[in-house]
Amino acid sequence: MRIPVLPIVLTLAALCGVASAYPQYQLTKEQTCGACHISPVGGGLLNDNGELTAEDETQWGGNPAFLHGAFELPDFLSLGGDLRVAGGAHSRGDGVAGSAFPMQAELHAHAERDGFGLYAIGGATIEGESLAPFSREHYIMYKQGDGEGLYARAGRFMPVAGLRQPEHVLYTRRYGGTPLFAEAYGTNFGWLSADLDAHATVFIADPLVDSIEKGDGGALYVEKRFGSTKAVGLIDRFTTSPTDTRFHGGLTGKLWLADQKLLLATEGQVIRQNFKLAAPTRVQLVGQLMATYFARPGLFIDVGLGHFDEDLAVAKLDRDAFDVNVHFFAHSHVELVLMTRLQMIAFGAGGDTSGYALLQVHYRI
Secondary structure, eight states: OOOOHHHHHHHHTTOOOOOOOOTTHHHHTTSOGGGTBSSTTOOSOBOHHHHHHHHHTSSSOOOOSGGGGSSOOOTTEEEEEEEEEEEEEEESSSOEEEEEEEEEEEEEEEEEETTEEEEEEEEEEEETTEEEEEEEEEEEEEESSSSSEEEEEEEEEOOOOSOOOSOTTSHHHHTTTOOTTOOEEEEEEEEEOSSEEEEEEEEEOOTTSOOSSOOEEEEEEEEEEETTTEEEEEEEEEEEOSSEEEEEEEEEEEEEETTTTEEEEEEEEEEEEEESSSSOOEEEEEEEEEEEEEEETTEEEEEEEEEEESOTTSTTOEEEEEEEEEEEEEETTEEEEEEEEEEEESTTTTOOEEEEEEEEEEEEO
16 A cells, blocks of 8 residues: 655644653553653653554554554664644633634654664644744653663653643643643653652753743652552652742552553642742642543543642632543544533632533544
8 A cells, every 4th residue: 555655744744732642551551651652751652562552452453553554664763643633612601612723743753773762753833824843852862671671861851740641731731830832951860660660850941932831940750559550659840930939749649440440540739839029929739630431442531620729828719620531542543532621710609611522533643
């Protein structure tokens, strides 16, 4: 079968978004994120084991290799990409409106020799009325092995902390230090094993990219697993910018109930924000509870509850979100996601309500 490679590449170069791993598989498959992904913290390109998992965890299987196995790549090279679009309805509290939009279009490349590799994710970003090339992640990396052992990397990537849920709208990502396009330049060292993950990152903000997460600092995340059913993690993060200094402290937890096919995951952070101007110090609270039901291979359902307090000393600044997402892996390269959300500000005090229901189509190159 002949694959039109050039049109695919040009289409992917038109937009830029985000792709992440599913941490739901960490306990349920009894493996680290690096066991399926080339990145030691998950997301992006799949390795050989990840491709086999992608084939097994689908309704109709299919060749999981790059471009459906149209040609064989050299052993040192891995290529891939992600294309996502979504459409549906949304409401900001003033009526329901339809919407359809692209979410992601990126190409991924990784070249490795004797444990040393170069990883890059490229697409484009909109500047004014035109498109400009943009690389969300690019770094050099050393890994002792696939899935376990020591790793180190330097370049542009997302600082490692928390559960690393793929949905960037979750409060623990949006307000917990890892919002959309918050990648920074830094160095990252870590250790992966069957019962322990440890990640330490030192970073500086990218001065060329306008992100809601600004500042230089460091992050530490350590997760201890107890067998194949429980895990507890510790979050520690510090960021300083010309306007403020923030200290994040938090915990994560996971519980796998195999008989019920149910995974419970939670993350909570307390954030102390010290302003460098005349504004007073404030304390924020952000948390997420997520229950995932694995109905069958290739189909799981997430039900989540998120909470964010912008300032614990000020009333009616809190917000809550209820999410239900249905993930269906139809083919080793095709995923469908039904995403729904209801968000409430100052719940119980007459605050605004908003929400959406969207169908996302994800194609992995």
